[in-house]
Amino acid sequence: MANHEDNKILLGQELILVKKGSRITSIRKLKEKWKWSNTKVTTFLKMLKDDGMIDYKSDTKKTLITIINYDNYQDTEKKKRHKNATETPRKRHESTQTIINNNDNNYNNKDIVEIVDYLNQVCNTKYLPSSKKTQSLINARLNESFTVDDFKTVIDKKYKEWSQDEKMNKFLRPETLFGTKFESYLNQKIGGNNERTTREAEKYSEGEDIARRAGILSF
Secondary structure (H helix, E strand, C coil): CCCCCCEEEEECCEEEEECCCEEEECHHHHHHHHCCCHHHHHHHHHHHHHCCCEEEEECCCCEEEEECCHHHHHHHHHHHHHHHHHHHHHHHHHHHHHHHHHHHHHHHHHHHHHHHHHHHHHHCCCCCCCCHHHHHHHHHHHHCCCCHHHHHHHHHHHHHHHCCCCCCHHHCCHHHHCCCCHHHHHCCCCCCCCHHHHHHHHHHHHHHHHHHHCCCCCC
16 A cells, blocks of 8 residues: 655665655565566566556665556545545435335325225225225325224214115215215214215215216216
């Protein structure tokens, strides 16, 4: 490794100044380190010298190797270290944020599965928690701070109200139960006057029938 700054070393009885970017060694030491022959070592050093990468001088005691443009290499290394030091915290933050987002997604997926399974159990249906539309509806309500228990309450209430009504039981489905009227369904009084919510669902049904006849809806 080359000196990072000017330094004096004792070689035998001689004190030698080794400049920054230079190193004192010997052909013998390089030969032993690289496990090469003398000829191969000197040929390699000559190739680096001819290519403008180093300069070297050898005598019977030592070989002085100097890296050409050493300061330029050091500036490049400093920039790399600074870049790495800057990028590492950002990458760590991005990695942490990814974990947080994945945990949030996993948490919501778990809730979606529980809600859809409960709907299927209560209403004897076969809706899939993997449905993008169902996921979107449930996530929208969860993002409004409604809980899994709120979903179960809405399912129970509307099942009790609509399950025996041939005209209304088709609305025991995610797009109706978990839509924009979710809060109204949640706060509906059990055993009280359900005429209003039933009338709203009937209007929804009539509007749906009209839209289907007009070709707007296909289901």
